[in-house]
Amino acid sequence: MGVDFEKLFQALAPLMNGSAMGDEAVGSAFRQLMSSLMAFDYVVVFAYRGKERPLDLYSTFDAKDHVLFVSLYQAGPYLLDPFYHAACAPRPGVWRMRELAPDRFFSSEYYRTYYVQTGLAEEVGFFVPISEQVTVVLSLMRREATGPFGAAEFALLKRAEPLVAALARHHWADLDHRFDAALAKTGRSRRKALHPPADGVWQHLNLTDREAAIIELVLQGHSSESIGLRLGISTGTVKVHRRNVYRKLGISSQTQLLSLYIKNLGH
Numbered sequence: 001m002g003v004d005f006e007k008l009f010q011a012l013a014p015l016m017n018g019s020a021m022g023d024e025a026v027g028s029a030f031r032q033l034m035s036s037l038m039a040f041d042y043v044v045v046f047a048y049r050g051k052e053r054p055l056d057l058y059s060t061f062d063a064k065d066h067v068l069f070v071s072l073y074q075a076g077p078y079l080l081d082p083f084y085h086a087a088c089a090p091r092p093g094v095w096r097m098r099e100l101a102p103d104r105f106f107s108s109e110y111y112r113t114y115y116v117q118t119g120l121a122e123e124v125g126f127f128v129p130i131s132e133q134v135t136v137v138l139s140l141m142r143r144e145a146t147g148p149f150g151a152a153e154f155a156l157l158k159r160a161e162p163l164v165a166a167l168a169r170h171h172w173a174d175l176d177h178r179f180d181a182a183l184a185k186t187g188r189s190r191r192k193a194l195h196p197p198a199d200g201v202w203q204h205l206n207l208t209d210r211e212a213a214i215i216e217l218v219l220q221g222h223s224s225e226s227i228g229l230r231l232g233i234s235t236g237t238v239k240v241h242r243r244n245v246y247r248k249l250g251i252s253s254q255t256q257l258l259s260l261y262i263k264n265l266g267h
Helices: 005-015 023-035 063-074 082-088 109-113 151-171 175-186 197-204 209-220 224-231 235-249 254-263
Strands: 042-049 055-059 093-096 120-129 134-143
Touching (some): 005 023, 023 042, 023 055, 042 063, 042 082, 055 063, 055 175, 082 120, 082 134, 093 151, 109 254, 120 151, 134 175, 197 209, 209 224, 209 235, 209 254, 224 235
Antiparallel strands (some): 042 134, 093 120, 120 134
16 A cells, blocks of 8 residues: 555654653554554554563553453563564564564474464564653564565655654653553562563573573574574583473473463463
């Protein structure tokens, strides 16, 4: 589809007065802006700060899909998400999921048992650092029936990135305070927030720091070769650690590993 200038101007109009808007209004403005450029099925906007539970700023899911894409995701699987790791790096700009995913992501157990449930053909995200610690990711999603974004569409999204970044930075400038408020409600300190439920999983399962680092990368979808390069150790050493972890946990597959991980997130 071509650019719908009427939709585009309608989306830009409420942004011209410069006053701050709420999450729903900002998210809606982003959705309308993007829909003037191309078709997509869903929008979701998350804010990330380190390993803390991400903030759900806006989404267009129905109640059923909201459970999968937001509630379940916030419970712990976000820690295995390539978008989460890119946000923490951070890697500003517009990125396709397949550009950020580890080399074995699409054959990983996380992908097969969680991500594939989304039925997505592609996800593209605008990564906008808001502060030294917070990054907002505004995602556009297409289901398999719609198909992935074409090269010309992706190029158009990259051209729109400065406007989207300015929108996010202006209206979501206070996110550090909102993360602090969310922590206060749970009674957890900022220091404790650096150790999310997943860290407790490794302690509960009695893994060493090196074993935990390797297994976490396995769950994210990294091959033994990729893990070795990231950690500065040989592929053979990675494989030895993986065998030791499987033996220690009494498991024989990545399916069982992910099941243990999810089961122990609440411990």
